[in-house]
Amino acid sequence: MSRQDTDDRKSTDDRKSTDGPLQNGQRPGSERAQGGIDGEALVEIDGLTKIYDPGGADVLAVDGLDLDIGHNEFVCLLGPSGCGKSTVLECIAGYLGPTEGEVRVDGERVRDPDPSRGVVFQENRLFPWKTIGENARFGPQMRSAVDDDRIEELLGDTGLDGFEDAYPHELSGGMQQRAELVRLLANDPDIMLMDEPFSGLDAMTKELMQEMLLDIWEEESRTVLFITHDVEEAIFLADRVVVMTARPGEVKEVIDVDLERPREFDMVTTEEFTSYKERAIDLIHDEAERAMAQAEGQ
Ligand code: ADP
Numbered sequence: 001m002s003r004q005d006t007d008d009r010k011s012t013d014d015r016k017s018t019d020g021p022l023q024n025g026q027r028p029g030s031e032r033a034q035g036g037i038d039g040e041a042l043v044e045i046d047g048l049t050k051i052y053d054p055g056g057a058d059v060l061a062v063d064g065l066d067l068d069i070g071h072n073e074f075v076c077l078l079g080p081s082g083c084g085k086s087t088v089l090e091c092i093a094g095y096l097g098p099t100e101g102e103v104r105v106d107g108e109r110v111r112d113p114d115p116s117r118g119v120v121f122q123e124n125r126l127f128p129w130k131t132i133g134e135n136a137r138f139g140p141q142m143r144s145a146v147d148d149d150r151i152e153e154l155l156g157d158t159g160l161d162g163f164e165d166a167y168p169h170e171l172s173g174g175m176q177q178r179a180e181l182v183r184l185l186a187n188d189p190d191i192m193l194m195d196e197p198f199s200g201l202d203a204m205t206k207e208l209m210q211e212m213l214l215d216i217w218e219e220e221s222r223t224v225l226f227i228t229h230d231v232e233e234a235i236f237l238a239d240r241v242v243v244m245t246a247r248p249g250e251v252k253e254v255i256d257v258d259l260e261r262p263r264e265f266d267m268v269t270t271e272e273f274t275s276y277k278e279r280a281i282d283l284i285h286d287e288a289e290r291a292m293a294q295a296e297g298q
Pocket of ligand 1: 052053054059060061079080081082083084085086087088247
């Protein structure tokens with residue numbers, strides 16, 4: 001793929017996992033949302049419920065969500081704004097504790113954040129007073145595990161060679177997000193938790209970032225949970241797209257995306273891709289309407 005320096009599986013018993021785009025190609029879900037998982041799940045989310053309590057007014061954000069994510073799987077969580085996607089991600093990250101239910105990683109209950117679960121947000125978390133190289137080294141330094149060769153390799157993989165001594169404000173938005181990816185990968189996380197990381201970028205940069213992320217994911221063994229409200233982005237990236245309901249967030253349906261890999265952006269115009277896209281739009285449309293009605297009612 002080209003890189004430019006200038007930028008620029010719940011299906012609880014009552015829910016389904018769709019095997020491909022065919023309307024009548026649906027098959028009943030497995031016990032849990034684990035459609036494409038071979039073997040043991042890395043992440044197990046069991047009955048995750050989160051109630052926020054802003055000023056005594058309970059907000060039920062997520063309601064009894066079950067989901068398994070396999071080792072090295074790329075899962076996209078797709079849903080309208082406010083449906084609880086970030087809440088789910090932050091419970092996996094260990095930033096938030098569930099009100100009910102639990103999240104397990106490798107069989108262990110998540111209680112706190114851990115470098116093995118790296119998080120990227122839409123707004124990068126680079127330290128503005130540190131250079132790109134210093135930002136990348138910061139996490140490993142905390143664990144006395146700096147690997148300069150690895151950081152150099154990551155800078156190369158993300159097209160940031162020569163920018164090691166630059167400060168974040170000297171880079172374009174897309175380059176900052178690439179630096180954020182370097183920072184994340186320098187910590188060698190088993191799980192990459194990505195919360196709409198590209199949604200602030202222009203369309204062309206976003207496509208390049210998606211291709212670059214897939215290149216990195218295909219080269220290295222990582223498990224990714226990627227949050228988006230962009231249907232095309234979800235289908236392009238994922239092995240499975242988990243479509244959520246409007247708040248309170250639950251799994252509405254899981255789409256197994258059986259598009260060949262490696263994926264390149266020109267596949268978004270193919271009939272097969274369009275078919276997945278139509279299916280996802282169909283599923284999310286009612287939820288988006290409900291989410292909008294909720295927002296207007298607030
Ligand atoms: P999404 O990521 O899908 O946009 P969120 O997980 O951010 O959704 O939020 C789900 C719901 O929980 C929303 O209605 C949001 O307003 C509410 N919410 C999120 N965080 C808090 C909080 N700290 N206090 C109160 N309500 C919150």
